[in-house]
Amino acid sequence: MVRFLHTGDWQLGMTRHFLPEEAQARFTQDRFDAVRRMLVGAHEAGCRFAVVAGDVFETNQVDRRTVVRGLEAMGEAALPILLLPGNHDPLDASSVFTSPTFVEAKPDNVSVLFDSRPVDVGDGVEVVGAPWPTKRPLEDLVVPAFGALEPLAEPGTPNASGPTYRIGVAHGGLDSVAAMRDDPALIPFDAVRQLFDERRLTYLALGDRHSLTRCDEEGRIWYAGSPEPTDHSESAPGKALVVDLGPGAVRALPVDIGRWRFIQHEIELYSANDVEALAKKLEDAPDKERTVLRLVLSGALQLTDKARLDDVVENGRDLFASIDVWGRQQDLKILPQDADFGDLGLAGFAHEAVQTLRTIAARDDEEGFDARNALTLLVRLARCTP
């Protein structure tokens, strides 16, 4: 049995614009740490080598430091690592894999699948890559790369001279699971299955989807997902696969890697209680500094509660990696109520001013928005004024 690590979509050097500077620094560092942790863990788990199925770097134009730090993390692992250029870091003229920085800093255990020539990794195992030559290839790269390979010998065949197992490493959308059906570079699932039927492949390690995805019933075609999540749209990120190849059997075991979380809460707010419930929810959230929170708010709140909500969100921003209040203004209506001002003891001209602003605040235009903010400000100042 041969065990190896299937991972991909590290996208080292990725920037999330919504993250504040300090959170971005943490995000960046944690992605290097995830690679380091994953590779060391893989070695400890008995993996003979690791294949990275594309998008090692966020782009070909990553910072020199990103390249060096990524390679240093890989170099710390005591197992061979085979990198596949993907759509983010294709083998075009600007390829990071041929840059002087990469070439100079590349540790010995790291190699790049520059073409589709089989690489012998020992123990009768061959690794064959289908690297991306450009950002936007106009055809499937997998079948042409693997279709011409010699069929594998049956495991246990006496005096078999060729390899026993062959791992294809590829990147891109598989037409059976991809959302974008009109991409000319989609990998045809049926043709891939035929490669297996013709004994040209034992396992196909795919990259591109950031969510862990099993693509066939036999469990021979997998997306390992990204080791750290990168977006709210990902369903099962933060994973890697430890794959065992044995005679007649392939077993891929997902392993949790990521520490970051992208969480989206869709919450309806109609009262102070709802706001307080949200506050409690945020307060109870674990590992806030590595949590990117998206609040999709709807409902209607009076001014006082909106002011409280603003406080809750602002306080949350100090604790969470990021809080993004999402959605349209009209989804969460702010309705100034008498109760908002009743306990403020406002009378005379102040009372009149409030009435004027409330009239404007009822509108849905920009002035209405400003008026609601003005009223919220008034409530806050009135409460702070002795």
Added chain:
Amino acid sequence: MRIRRIRLSNYRGIDKRELVFAGEEEVTIVQGPNEVGKSCISEAVDILFDCRDDSRARRVLSTQPVGRDVATEIELELETGPYVLTYRKRFHRDRKTELEVRAPAPESWTGREAHDRARQILEETVDVALWKALRIHQGMAVSQANVGQNTSLAAALDHAAGGLRGSSSDENESLFEAVTEEFLRYYTATGRERRELGVMRAALEVAEERTAELVGKCRSLDGDVLRCTHLVTEGQRLALRDVELAEEVGRWHGELEVLKTLGEEAEGFRLRWEKARETLTLSRERVARRQEGTRRLAELMAESDRIGAELLDLERSTERIRSELLEAEASLQRLLAAEGELRGAAEAARVDFEHWSEREELEELGRRKERIAQARAEAADAQRLLATSRVTTHVVDRIREAYNELLVTRAVLQSKSPSLEVQVISDVELEVGNERIQLRAGDVREDAITAPLDLAVPGLLRLVVRPGEDLAEVRRKLDSARNTYMTACQEIGVEDLETALELLKQRQQAEAKVAERDRTMRTELGEGWTEALEARQEELRRRVFLHVRESGGGNATDRETARTAARSAEENLEHVRSQRESTNARIEALRARGEEISARRRGLGARAEILVSEVHAAQSEVGDVDGRSDQADLEGSATEAAAHEEELRAGYERVRAELEKRAPDALRERAANAEAALAKVRRELREVETQHTEVATRVKLLSEEGLAERFDRSETERLHLATELDRLESRARAAAMLFHTLRKRREEARAAYVQPLTDRVESLGRIVFGADFEVELDDDLRVRNRTLGGQTLPFDSLSTGTREQIGIITRLACAMIVAEDGSGVPLILDDALGYSDPERLREMGAVLAVAGRRLQVILLTSVPDRYLHVGGAQVVRL
């Protein structure tokens, strides 16, 4: 608040005094003389509430009567709010503080607690600030009360205005201050944005520019990457095309080889065909040449005969010309000899004539020299005379004038002088002066007596005649004229006019001689120099000498004979020369004709020689052709050669047709085109490779700059700045909207609550000033303008009395409004209305009486008449 009673003990100059004030809302007039302690009342109330009994404040210490160590005591009974109380304090000695509250619930306090409780009740029920602001103290300047910021008044006014400003206006003001402060975080007081927003916008602009720059670089890099990919693809395409074209070029080269072989075969045929054609031509030429040679020989022979005959004629002509020429040449020799002789004679005659001419010239030159010498000698004499002569026309004229004057004067003298006539009767010797004159009988002698005349007949008589005295003047003139004349003569050294005239004549003659010499010199010398004349004379002498020495003077005797001889010799010579030239011409003509005939003979001789060789050649050629074969053989060979030529031509055309069938030009064009295409493809391939190298190098260099991450960082900063700016602008807009709304409502409210006070002031004021009295209050509730009879004046420009009256009316109006609110205070006016006239005092009395119905008014005065007209007032006399 209402003061019911006040009692003072040992308070300044007051030993003991108790004042009980009127009942419900009345006017109390406290009247008394100065120094009786009226002003102490309001002071005592303040001290009672403000100062503890152990206070060492100056105003407390000053209450103790001077020089008396006694305790000062103040006791006050009052109603305030719900409270009814008695409050007393003793200062300086046996200090104590007591407070008894009777309503609403009995309370009793002493000491510090009493003080604090009393203070608490006061502040709870009275607006202390308003109370103090409304007072008028003795001697106080006439001014308006400062009640603008007064809470009670504001509340009362707000209440009167319907609560627009709010019952808790302090809170509103605090809120407004907080909102203003918030507004000023983003805007200046004048409403301009603060720097913070501008700075953030500028930072955003910088971030946007930086991001745009990086986007540009990234796009440029992406473009280059794409270009690289395209160049690689293009390179691959061109490489394939290169292979295809190389194969095509190979194929065309094979075709061209076949073509070459065919070409060589055709060329072989062509060369042999050419040779056969030459042979054929040669054969045909032989036949023709033989026919031509025969004809040519006959022509040459005929021409040779013609030339022989002509040569014979020419020889005869030559002989005749030669004899004529010999004869002419002999004649010429004779003529030449005669001409020589005649030329010598003519030359000798000419020389002779020249000799005589030169001799004449030499003589003439001698005469000229003499004339010149003579003229020069005469001129020299004349010049010497001119040099020594002082006589000029001018001087002579002057002498002539003096002489004429002398003659005139002398005539005048004589005419004026008496005369003495002596008639001689017999001969007698008469002595006249020293002179003896012999006179004959019958002689008559007359003398003019111009000077004393001494006549004597010796031995007989002596007669002296003297002219009269009247001639003296004439004589002086005469003397003067004589002197002038003599002086003029002496100047040029002559004795008299005649001599001078002679000398002048000589001078003029000398001048004429000098002029004559100049003319002679010009005539004789002409333009020549004297030296040239000399040289010419010398040359002529030499030539004459030589001629005489060499020829003995010639045949002629003079110039004319010489001229005649020379002319004759020349004519003879000319005649012979003419004959000789004529003979020469004839000889030349004969020679020319001889040359012409000689040339013709040479030409014909040469042609005859050529003809001989041509005849030989023609004979030889005809003989050569004839020598090899006869005409029939020659024609047979030509026919054979024609057959061979035809055979080879057919071979050549056959191969040639084969070649044409393969379209060699088109084949070569296509081959050349394929080669050109191959070269073009290879050139393009090199260009693509070069471009790829350039772009790839640029891509590599830019790729190392980490552009994407730099862009990400820049974009993140831009987004964060934009978000932050959006938030800041949103907050600023909210603050601005809140501030402006609040301020607008506040200003409206202030305008509204000023109205009740304005109404009250005008209501009271109309009692004093009439029905058209109007005032305008400012935000501080002070009267800004007063309008009366349609005329509006600023408060400060009103008279002192009017200002005082309006000041009191305003206080009364404030106090009345506050009183209506239930938190009224007593109005204490100490020594007021000092500036009002009696009429106004009457009307002010009515005003005070009206006010007294609403609040407690305490008037302190030492002039009771001022308040005489306050109806219903209680008077307390001290």
